[in-house]
Amino acid sequence: LPYGVRTKALNYPNIHYNVNPVALALTSGYTFVARGYAFNGEHLKELIKKAIVHRGSAFIDVLQPCVTFNNIYTAEYYRSRIHDLQKAGWNPVVERLDEAVEKLQGAIKFSLEEERIPIGIFYVNPHVPLFEERLRKVLKEYPRVNPANSPIERNNAPVLSSDIFEELF
Structure with missing residues (x-):
């Protein structure tokens, strides 16, 4: 929840600055980083399966609207903003070691989008030793x-x- 935003469950606007979990995972060295949306169950299920079989550290950020307490980030809010990275043509897999930095930079750029919310796989690097x-x-x-x-x-x-x-x- 961004700083200054007040949902119906809060007595005061949020006093904390929000954390970008995808950017945090990318810069922390996770070798599989993805984001799913709870109301898109099949897509989320596939992300979870891919994370499980990935040899390395995996991280999935799951967007899940709270219909009871959050009247701002609703299902409609997410539905109108999410876009699938893979459907848009993003290939997150580091095929060769020399493209690892480029793929990581691309993934970080996607993680910082503000108007639209990317879902899907941001980054996969199978070349990092376990x-x-x-x-x-x-x-x-x-x-x-x-x-x-x-x-x-x-x-x-x-x-x-x-x-x-x-x-x-």
Whole structure:
């Protein structure tokens, strides 16, 4: 909700500046970034499926009008402003490493649109190594020895008791 906007659920206009979740995800290094619209269920379902099968960090911003408390950003508001990036011809996939910056810049540009609201896939970069792959280069014993496989108890007693925790921290 932008700064200064007041919905019927707020006693005062919003005192916070809004965050652009798509731009935040793009600049934070997510390798799959998309936006869907809750009232376009099939499209949203396809985005979710693509995000799940993507090898890497995925982020989907879901636009969902609140019919009870938000009388400004209504279904009609979104319906008249959304446009599908893929239907408009945007190819978000980084095919070659040398086009990664160009694709990222294009995705950021779309994320900053104000009059129209783009939905669809903004960015996909399958060339970024997975976190696990990068971690294995630094910690050779990973995943054989990792926190998820570490014991949390020995001889039926917790490895880290509240006394030890307080002593450490």
